[in-house]
Amino acid sequence: MLDRKFILENVDAVKENCENRNVVADVDRFVELETIRREKQREIEGLNQESNLVAKSIGKCATPDEREAKKEEGRLIREKIAEVQAELNTLEAELDAIQLSIPNMAHPEAPVGKDDASNRVVGYGKTPLPQWSEGFEPLDHVELAEIYDLIDFEAGARVAGAGFYFLKNEAVLLELALKQFAIRKLMQHGFTPTTTPDLAKNDVLQGAGFIPRGNETQIYSIENTDLSLVATAEITLGGLLTNQTIDSTELPMKLCGVSHCFRTEAGAAGRASRGLYRVHQFTKVEMFVFCEPNQSEAMHQELLAIEREIFDDLEIPYRIVDTATGDLGGPAYRKYDLEAWMPGRGGYGEVTSTSNCTDYQARRLNARYKIKGEKGTNYVHTLNGTAVAISRALLAVLELGQQEDGMIVIPRALRPYVPFVTIQARK
RNA sequence: GGAGAGGUGGCAGAGUGGCCGAAUGCGCGGGUUUGCUAAACCCGUGAGUCCGUAAGGGCUCCGCAGGUUCGAAUCCUGUCCUCUCCGCCA
Numbered sequence: 001m002l003d004r005k006f007i008l009e010n011v012d013a014v015k016e017n018c019e020n021r022n023v024v025a026d027v028d029r030f031v032e033l034e035t036i037r038r039e040k041q042r043e044i045e046g047l048n049q050e051s052n053l054v055a056k057s058i059g060k061c062a063t064p065d066e067r068e069a070k071k072e073e074g075r076l077i078r079e080k081i082a083e084v085q086a087e088l089n090t091l092e093a094e095l096d097a098i099q100l101s102i103p104n105m106a107h108p109e110a111p112v113g114k115d116d117a118s119n120r121v122v123g124y125g126k127t128p129l130p131q132w133s134e135g136f137e138p139l140d141h142v143e144l145a146e147i148y149d150l151i152d153f154e155a156g157a158r159v160a161g162a163g164f165y166f167l168k169n170e171a172v173l174l175e176l177a178l179k180q181f182a183i184r185k186l187m188q189h190g191f192t193p194t195t196t197p198d199l200a201k202n203d204v205l206q207g208a209g210f211i212p213r214g215n216e217t218q219i220y221s222i223e224n225t226d227l228s229l230v231a232t233a234e235i236t237l238g239g240l241l242t243n244q245t246i247d248s249t250e251l252p253m254k255l256c257g258v259s260h261c262f263r264t265e266a267g268a269a270g271r272a273s274r275g276l277y278r279v280h281q282f283t284k285v286e287m288f289v290f291c292e293p294n295q296s297e298a299m300h301q302e303l304l305a306i307e308r309e310i311f312d313d314l315e316i317p318y319r320i321v322d323t324a325t326g327d328l329g330g331p332a333y334r335k336y337d338l339e340a341w342m343p344g345r346g347g348y349g350e351v352t353s354t355s356n357c358t359d360y361q362a363r364r365l366n367a368r369y370k371i372k373g374e375k376g377t378n379y380v381h382t383l384n385g386t387a388v389a390i391s392r393a394l395l396a397v398l399e400l401g402q403q404e405d406g407m408i409v410i411p412r413a414l415r416p417y418v419p420f421v422t423i424q425a426r427k
Numbered sequence: 428g429g430a431g432a433g434g435u436g437g438c439a440g441a442g443u444g445g446c447c448g449a450a451u452g453c454g455c456g457g458g459u460u461u462g463c464u465a466a467a468c469c470c471g472u473g474a475g476u477c478c479g480u481a482a483g484g485g486c487u488c489c490g491c492a493g494g495u496u497c498g499a500a501u502c503c504u505g506u507c508c509u510c511u512c513c514g515c516c517a
Contacts (some may be wrong), residue, residue, distance in 0.1 A: 045486040055498035074497030
């Protein structure tokens with residue numbers, strides 16, 4: 001969330017930002033309420049002071065009568081405090097709701113536009129688009145999965161419903177290979193590997209900017225608990241520093257988290273994509289960084305560079321997209337996506353996403369840092385980026401690896417991790 | 428899952444209704460002394476927030492949320508977490 005004082009002092013900029021991001025938030029109402037809240041807050045503090053003074057004076061009272069009079073005085077003040085406090089609580093609740101709905105400010109260079117139509121392509125990967133002979137029709141991964149017996153969507157549907165799947169045979173080893181490959185690469189780049197819980201408390205979800213319950217939620221929640229299945233390890237890794245103040249010497253803290261990711265994909269039903277592209281569960285290796293504010297832009301470039309390296313190594317052609325304001329989501333200040341070429345859909349499809357969330361998540365999570373020898377603390381900046389989302393990466397590897405002679409060739413970068421170089425058809 | 432114990436500042440650890448934002452020790456910062464280092468000694472040392480140009484002052488915070496009271500780290504309720512023992516289990 002944004003700082004309340006910042007909102008008050010930058011009303012026009014905040015409103016314009018909401019508009020650019022295609023978000024409806026009642027900023028005017030916020031300003032109105034926050035102004036009243038501040039007055040009430042001061043009133044309460046004054047009353048508390050009075051109350052404290054009365055309480056302290058009681059010990060020095062000479063006579064019992066004097067004592068009783070003071071007690072009565074204190075009692076009255078307490079009643080008054082309770083009254084004002086109740087008003088304050090009502091204000092807080094409404095303020096909090098509005099504050100949550102106000103998105104992060106956007107990077108001044110992020111393309112302005114209502115939706116993904118305004119996304120800007122800012123680069124391409126090293127690998128050229130595949131060239132097949134005239135007349136050769138590449139299959140999509142669903143067809144390939146059938147012929148090579150790699151994924152069983154029907155069994156997934158029988159067991160858990162549409163959007164679930166069983167990986168089989170070489171696909172299982174490829175999942176493990178992609179994980180290994182990504183984790184080792186990140187370790188080389190100074191990331192500490194972790195596996196994270198696949199569940200998190202709803203507070204933590206909210207801190208990361210996810211809404212655990214509600215009609216449009218992406219999140220599966222666990223009945224009779226305040227836990228939800230995570231949609232990404234970004235949630236759990238961000239939660240790592242909840243209510244923590246760490247020393248600046250520990251920054252930047254670069255973490256890599258492996259988790260399962262669960263998404264309801266509510267509202268996406270109509271345009272649900274075929275096969276592995278949009279599924280309810282997948283495995284992901286995620287990058288997450290806590291850093292000082294002046295480091296975050298450079299870190300963001302570093303995360304993007306690592307994503308490029310991974311997909312260049314996997315010999316997957318892609319383009320880089322600078323995400324438009326309207327498509328950023330709440331917490332992101334700036335976001336780059338890598339979109340891989342997917343022959344089956346004859347177009348590009350998102351495979352990674354890296355965001356600089358500045359202090360937007362940190363404020364809600366209350367994640368701070370302290371510089372030794374200096375007074376006070378400050379909010380850290382948080383960044384996240386996909387290293388490999390297995391389902392979509394696997395999709396691309398299979399579709400791009402298919403050969404006209406009927407084999408699927410595995411990218412060189414993965415060969416150290418699997419006991420095969422090609423996959424043969426089974427059907 | 429059951430029984431017990433406990434959660435206090437960077438750490439250890441006092442504190443069972445007002446003299447406590449919190450003793451003491453360690454650590455940390457500064458200084459004195461000393462060929463250097465060390466030791467010894469002295470001073471200082473939590474965070475958030477509000478008012479103020481500042482000096483300074485107010486408010487809040489002893490896991491978290493409520494409650495009792497003129498007054499709560501201290502009493503009560505709930506909750507989370509940690510430890511010990513038992514049960515179960517990969």
